Amino acid sequence: MAEPLLLRDELNDVRERSLERITDDLCRNVESRAGLSWWLAFGVSALVAGAGLLAVIYQLRTGIGTWGLNKSVSWGFAITNFVFWIGIGHAGTFISAILYLLGQRWRVAISRSAEAGTLLAVCCAAIFPLIHLGRPWLAFWMAPYPNFRGPLWINFRSPLVWDFFAIGTYFSISVAFFYLGLLPDLATVRDRDGSGLWKRVLGWASLGWDGSQSTWHRWQTLYLLLAGLATALVISVHTIVSWDFAVSILPGWHSTIFPPYFVTGAIFSGLAMVVTLVLVARVALDLEAYVTLRHIELMSKVVLFCSCFIGLVYLVEMFHALYSGDPYEMRVLQNRLTGPMQIPFGIMVACNVLLPQILWLPGARRRTWVVLPIVLLINVGMWFERFTIVTGSLERDFLPSNWMGYTPTLIELVTLAGSFGLFFCGFLIFCRLFPVIPISETKAALLEGYDVEPAGELEA
Amino acid sequence: MSRPAFRITAAFAREVDLLAALSSVREHGAEVLEVYGPYPLSRADALLGKRPTRLPWICFMLAIAGAAFKIWFQVWTSSVDWRLNVGGKPWNSLPAFVPVTFEVMVLVAGLGALLAFLARRRLIPGRRPKLPVAGITDDVFAALVRVEGSGESVPRALKLLEQQGALHLSWLEEGDFR
Numbered sequence: 001m002a003e004p005l006l007l008r009d010e011l012n013d014v015r016e017r018s019l020e021r022i023t024d025d026l027c028r029n030v031e032s033r034a035g036l037s038w039w040l041a042f043g044v045s046a047l048v049a050g051a052g053l054l055a056v057i058y059q060l061r062t063g064i065g066t067w068g069l070n071k072s073v074s075w076g077f078a079i080t081n082f083v084f085w086i087g088i089g090h091a092g093t094f095i096s097a098i099l100y101l102l103g104q105r106w107r108v109a110i111s112r113s114a115e116a117g118t119l120l121a122v123c124c125a126a127i128f129p130l131i132h133l134g135r136p137w138l139a140f141w142m143a144p145y146p147n148f149r150g151p152l153w154i155n156f157r158s159p160l161v162w163d164f165f166a167i168g169t170y171f172s173i174s175v176a177f178f179y180l181g182l183l184p185d186l187a188t189v190r191d192r193d194g195s196g197l198w199k200r201v202l203g204w205a206s207l208g209w210d211g212s213q214s215t216w217h218r219w220q221t222l223y224l225l226l227a228g229l230a231t232a233l234v235i236s237v238h239t240i241v242s243w244d245f246a247v248s249i250l251p252g253w254h255s256t257i258f259p260p261y262f263v264t265g266a267i268f269s270g271l272a273m274v275v276t277l278v279l280v281a282r283v284a285l286d287l288e289a290y291v292t293l294r295h296i297e298l299m300s301k302v303v304l305f306c307s308c309f310i311g312l313v314y315l316v317e318m319f320h321a322l323y324s325g326d327p328y329e330m331r332v333l334q335n336r337l338t339g340p341m342q343i344p345f346g347i348m349v350a351c352n353v354l355l356p357q358i359l360w361l362p363g364a365r366r367r368t369w370v371v372l373p374i375v376l377l378i379n380v381g382m383w384f385e386r387f388t389i390v391t392g393s394l395e396r397d398f399l400p401s402n403w404m405g406y407t408p409t410l411i412e413l414v415t416l417a418g419s420f421g422l423f424f425c426g427f428l429i430f431c432r433l434f435p436v437i438p439i440s441e442t443k444a445a446l447l448e449g450y451d452v453e454p455a456g457e458l459e460a
Numbered sequence: 461m462s463r464p465a466f467r468i469t470a471a472f473a474r475e476v477d478l479l480a481a482l483s484s485v486r487e488h489g490a491e492v493l494e495v496y497g498p499y500p501l502s503r504a505d506a507l508l509g510k511r512p513t514r515l516p517w518i519c520f521m522l523a524i525a526g527a528a529f530k531i532w533f534q535v536w537t538s539s540v541d542w543r544l545n546v547g548g549k550p551w552n553s554l555p556a557f558v559p560v561t562f563e564v565m566v567l568v569a570g571l572g573a574l575l576a577f578l579a580r581r582r583l584i585p586g587r588r589p590k591l592p593v594a595g596i597t598d599d600v601f602a603a604l605v606r607v608e609g610s611g612e613s614v615p616r617a618l619k620l621l622e623q624q625g626a627l628h629l630s631w632l633e634e635g636d637f638r
Contacts, residue, residue, distance in 0.1 A: 019599035208587030444499035
């Protein structure tokens with residue numbers, strides 16, 4: 001007998017629905033035409049993304065002198081945004097892989113949105129180091145291939161090269177995971193009535209899926225394997241991103257707590273983004289029967305856990321600085337508490353640690369109008385956390401004559417906004433092109449073992 | 461001459477009906493060749509006599525191959541082919557080679573296992589599948605059953621399947637397949 005599913009009590013009406021009804025409900029967004037609200041949201045996102053694109057073109061033509069960087073602060077907005085977006089990209093795999101391995105079947109309702117969010121966020125993240133190169137058309141020099149420059153190989157000892165491999169692998173495995181989960185649903189869309197170019201494309205991409213147990217059997221094993229690999233990747237990718245900082249000798253960066261600090265922060269901000277997307281999508285796509293308040297409550301609990309963990313890390317970092325007796329480390333702390341980093345540091349503590357404590361109240365977790373502002377502000381807080389880390393240590397280094405402030409330029413602000421525009425454009429397009437909730441997994445989660453005699457009687 | 465054999469295709473509306481029907485026909489000597497459904501029917505694995513897939517082994521082997529290749533490649537590029545002094549670090553900085561080795565290991569293992577799965581199940585872009593009945597990817601559970609012998613056995617199997625609520629039944633003599 002399958003384990004009792006958490007959602008059953010609340011999904012009585014869905015359980016009573018036939019399988020056909022579930023298919024109809026979950027395919028509707030692919031088969032119907034977009035409404036006015038979708039076009040409005042898409043229009044706004046596309047405008048913002050377009051502004052970002054213009055800013056990128058301008059800074060590529062003019063050079064990265066258009067940014068507010070200076071001799072000391074050589075990493076500013078671009079690297080902050082990069083770390084922020086990579087962090088957002090961690091939730092998809094966290095929800096799909098780690099929660100899958102932990103047997104949390106409620107993840108079904110949000111897993112595909114989270115995976116799509118991952119792919120989009122990694123794309124948004126990749127833009128920033130690319131334009132930071134100044135000459136992005138030479139980005140292929142990062143790849144180790146036999147070349148006519150020696151052959152001069154890349155420096156495998158550099159954390160920046162590790163990053164290139166980590167993010168490349170993360171993106172590839174995430175695409176594989178997304179596609180594997182989508183495969184049965186593509187076949188479902190293919191076999192439905194109706195026509196159209198997109199349906200034919202989906203049918204082509206369904207690879208002749210026939211729903212036989214021989215295929216399902218291996219599909220399940222492969223899904224488990226990829227989940228296991230992706231779990232290791234989630235930990236490794238943000239660990240490697242944190243090594244970009246921790247492997248240097250700058251106070252505030254050179255710390256052994258960075259890997260767990262970054263990984264938790266990434267899952268935290270990513271989950272907050274997924275909750276934001278899901279809260280909007282469930283209303284917009286009329287999926288409230290499938291993404292219930294119970295889901296929101298469970299995600300809020302994970303958010304709360306991450307918030308407490310992040311709070312602990314902040315405390316440990318302060319303790320390290322005070323206990324180390326190292327004047328440079330103490331100076332970093334002072335810089336954050338009373339110095340120029342006071343405001344970003346205050347925002348990050350307030351949004352990441354203090355505000356989410358409201359989620360201890362069961363009533364708050366079930367009210368979308370309470371959860372939505374909290375998760376939005378968590379993302380603000382997480383962005384400021386990365387800003388504090390990246391620029392805080394750079395603008396106050398060992399030599400006081402090097403101390404310089406950092407103010408972002410309009411170009412940098414528009415580029416950041418543009419990345420959000422790109423992300424939301426991508427997500428809105430995803431909402432029209434693919435079933436937002438995994439169809440076969442929903443059927444299995446809701447109906448497998450339902451209305452079935454004890455397994456013993458069925459075994460041959 | 462071997463005994464004549466028939467292949468019966470039976471479709472059901474519920475997983476439970478399918479599994480119960482297959483258990484009863486199996487007791488009467490029929491062989492379950494394949495089961496189809498809109499979600500994985502893990503409880504049919506025993507009826508089908510499925511062995512665990514070898515995909516984990518393929519994945520493991522690929523992981524070892526990927527990691528071994530990447531360690532060799534990093535050592536060769538950094539300390540053999542073109543040495544470059546970076547901050548006085550040793551030519552062969554094995555600890556610093558660990559992160560990239562790990563990533564390449566995961567990449568090769570993951571993508572390789574996916575390709576192995578697609579190849580094993582002949583999942584090719586644009587292929588048209590042969591579905592035994594319509595609606596398998598929506599709300600129909602189906603099975604392909606092989607019954608040997610003539611006379612009694614086929615009508616008996618059909619009757620058993622029908623008793624368990626089969627929506628659709630069709631059969632073909634085995635020779636017709638070839």
